[in-house]
Amino acid sequence: MPEPTIADDLLQLLNWEQKHGRKTVYLAPDTRSQFFPDSVQACRETRDANPAPASRSTEPRVTGAGLKTDTSAATIQQAKQDSSDHGGDPMTCGWEDLSRLVQTCHRCSLHKSRTNVVFGEGDPHARIMFIGEGPGFDEDQSGRPFVGRAGQLLTKMIQAMQLSREEVFIGNIVKCRPPGNRTPHEDEAEACLPFLRRQIELIQPDILVLLGATPLKYILGKTGITRLHGTWHDVNGIATIPTFHPSYLLRSPQRKRDVWEDLKKVMARIGKDPEETMRKVRRQD
Ligand code: SF4
Numbered sequence: 001m002p003e004p005t006i007a008d009d010l011l012q013l014l015n016w017e018q019k020h021g022r023k024t025v026y027l028a029p030d031t032r033s034q035f036f037p038d039s040v041q042a043c044r045e046t047r048d049a050n051p052a053p054a055s056r057s058t059e060p061r062v063t064g065a066g067l068k069t070d071t072s073a074a075t076i077q078q079a080k081q082d083s084s085d086h087g088g089d090p091m092t093c094g095w096e097d098l099s100r101l102v103q104t105c106h107r108c109s110l111h112k113s114r115t116n117v118v119f120g121e122g123d124p125h126a127r128i129m130f131i132g133e134g135p136g137f138d139e140d141q142s143g144r145p146f147v148g149r150a151g152q153l154l155t156k157m158i159q160a161m162q163l164s165r166e167e168v169f170i171g172n173i174v175k176c177r178p179p180g181n182r183t184p185h186e187d188e189a190e191a192c193l194p195f196l197r198r199q200i201e202l203i204q205p206d207i208l209v210l211l212g213a214t215p216l217k218y219i220l221g222k223t224g225i226t227r228l229h230g231t232w233h234d235v236n237g238i239a240t241i242p243t244f245h246p247s248y249l250l251r252s253p254q255r256k257r258d259v260w261e262d263l264k265k266v267m268a269r270i271g272k273d274p275e276e277t278m279r280k281v282r283r284q285d
Pocket of ligand 1: 102105106107108110111117174176177188191192214
């Protein structure tokens with residue numbers, strides 16, 4: 001009887017994994033290159049084929065106060081470790097590979113309780129990117145960001161800016177739901193930030209709108225949303241403005257006026273006239 005080969009062992013292992021409900025198996029990059037050279041080449045091509053829109057600078061732009069610190073050797077090492085674990089590198093992968101990497105991510109303990117990873121959605125070349133805290137129950141169930149009550153309010157905010165959800169990009173600091181909708185822990189946010197950073201790099205938005213205290217902390221490295229909402233900051237060339245999170249507005253509707261003032265500042269930067277929105281509201285009344 002012939003000796004079992006490595007292929008036999010591998011097949012046995014894959015059958016066992018499939019029987020136990022595993023749909024994804026990670027391969028180290030070397031193994032991947034050896035057995036699936038086309039897929040590795042496709043990853044490189046995806047990465048190279050993610051140019052910025054023609055009207056934008058093609059210079060790499062990331063980071064800012066909070067983000068800048070993460071280009072440290074330790075973070076790069078962490079990203080490389082992630083690359084070994086997951087067969088791709090969040091620091092260099094293109095959009096499709098990044099999405100795949102996130103969908104199978106186990107970098108922090110939030111993966112244990114998630115139903116779906118929420119990658120974010122919208123225009124991958126959007127001029128405006130909204131960044132919230134993390135998925136809630138509805139988002140976890142659907143795999144889409146901001147679809148619950150707070151999400152409906154965000155949609156109205158975007159429409160008030162004379163835009164649609166499809167024209168902007170909506171993401172979060174963490175991509176898996178913290179149990180009970182608690183604030184993400186620092187280690188969870190730090191583990192997830194490389195993905196968001198890469199999304200910002202690939203999208204190259206003109207404006208980041210930070211929704212609430214959590215993105216304020218991790219993107220700008222600041223606290224005090226009540227004091228800082230509506231103020232402009234520079235995140236390596238990207239104009240960045242914090243405002244209140246829609247879920248806070250549901251609890252404190254008196255803050256809606258403040259948020260509208262913040263959004264008007266964003267509208268002014270993209271050439272939209274807030275008066276036009278007000279005329280539309282008056283017509284509907
Ligand atoms: S929250 Fe982010 S880092 Fe944590 S498991 Fe989900 S995708 Fe990975």
